[in-house]
Amino acid sequence: MRFYTKQHPYDCGIDLHARTMYVCILDQAGETLLHRHMQATPEALLKAIAPYREQIVMAAECRFTWYWLADLCAEPGIPFVLGHALYRKAIHGGKAKNDKIDAHKIAVLLRGGMLPQASGYPAEMRATRDLLRRRMHLARTRGELLAHVQHTNSQYNLPAIGQKIAYKTNRDGVAKRFADPAVQKSIDVDLALIGSYDERLRDVELTLVNTAKHHDANTLYLLQTVPGIGKIRSLVLLYEIHQIDRFPRVQDVASYGRLVKCAKESAGKRSGTSGTKIGNAHLKWAFSEAAVLCLRDHPAGQKFLARLEQKHRQGKALTILAHKLARAVYDMLKHKTAFDMHTFLNG
Secondary structure (H helix, E strand, C coil), X not given: CCECCCCCCEEEEEEECCCEEEEEEEECCCCEEEEEEEECCHHHHHHHHXXXXXXXXXXXXXXXXXXXXXXXXXXXXXXXXEECHHHHHHHCCCCCCCHHHHHHHHHHHHHCCCCEXXXXXXXXXXXXXXXXXXXXXXXXXXXXXXHHHHHHHHHCCCCCCCCCCCCHHHCCCCHHHCCCHHHHHHHHHHHHHHHHHHHHHHXXXXXXXXXXXXXXXXXXXXXXXXXXXXXXXXXXXXXXXXXXXXXXXXXXXXXXXXXXXXXXXXXXXEEEEECCCCCCHHHHHHHHHHHHHCCCCCHHHHHHHHHHHXXXXXXXXXXXXXXXXXXXXXXXXXXXXXXXXXXXXXX
16 A cells, blocks of 8 residues: 655645535645535636645545546646545545545545555556457457357257357358247347447457557567467556556555455454455456466466366466466566566476
């Protein structure tokens, strides 16, 4: 957990929403100078902070609306702190909760050097990362449509389709397997939507690859030297990790990727784990998928996985492998070297 500890004459906490925000400004003595509800517009905010603008630091939680606020502060050089929403909630609870109280809490934590920081993603790569995440949503929706076709086939106890209908050439005649016209129409709709999603996904992926080569072609190449990390997973790792230097230790990458369990202990007694939802879900997906695929065509690697499965159950063995992959990727990006399977298995 990282905290913003630099001191400023004025600390501004903002409880930000889509259309409105509550702004609280404190001085060094903790006195409230401004505590106001206003429209969430740049003009309203700049007018409110005008008397303190030269010596102020501003903070808001990492909700979906923070982009414009970070960009607004970056242009004139106003320090901006992006607060970690889950960590802040854990540190500073309360009996009552509303926007006014939340804005004051953010300002108080900021003033005391106790505001947990989240990473503020750079503006020039933000839109591409969001497009990549949107691509993941489209791919999952396409997967649901494919699953619906297979489930409908099982629902009517028909023979297995046999060929993978994920490929366009294998979809001919699938709807005609069903006798009921209404079922045929349902399957036709599914297949038409799948075809449309195929076109949209190809177009989005082409844009992503071209943009990624412009942003960091060398890192993209290094990531694709890892077995099991292809075009999409390398893009996810590139844009979700961003700069490897922002992680001081390899443990930080594993924690950010949700690949570790955090123990809950008190008085020497362990009472389970916590914090499993704190971290990047997209990195968790990428490393978990790569763990399943990376040893598929490597006999020595399969033996390594078999040994892990004998010692642990299969699910835990794959989790351990995903964690090992994250450590390997950290080392690769840190030293700008390609993946080496021998070092990976014996390191």
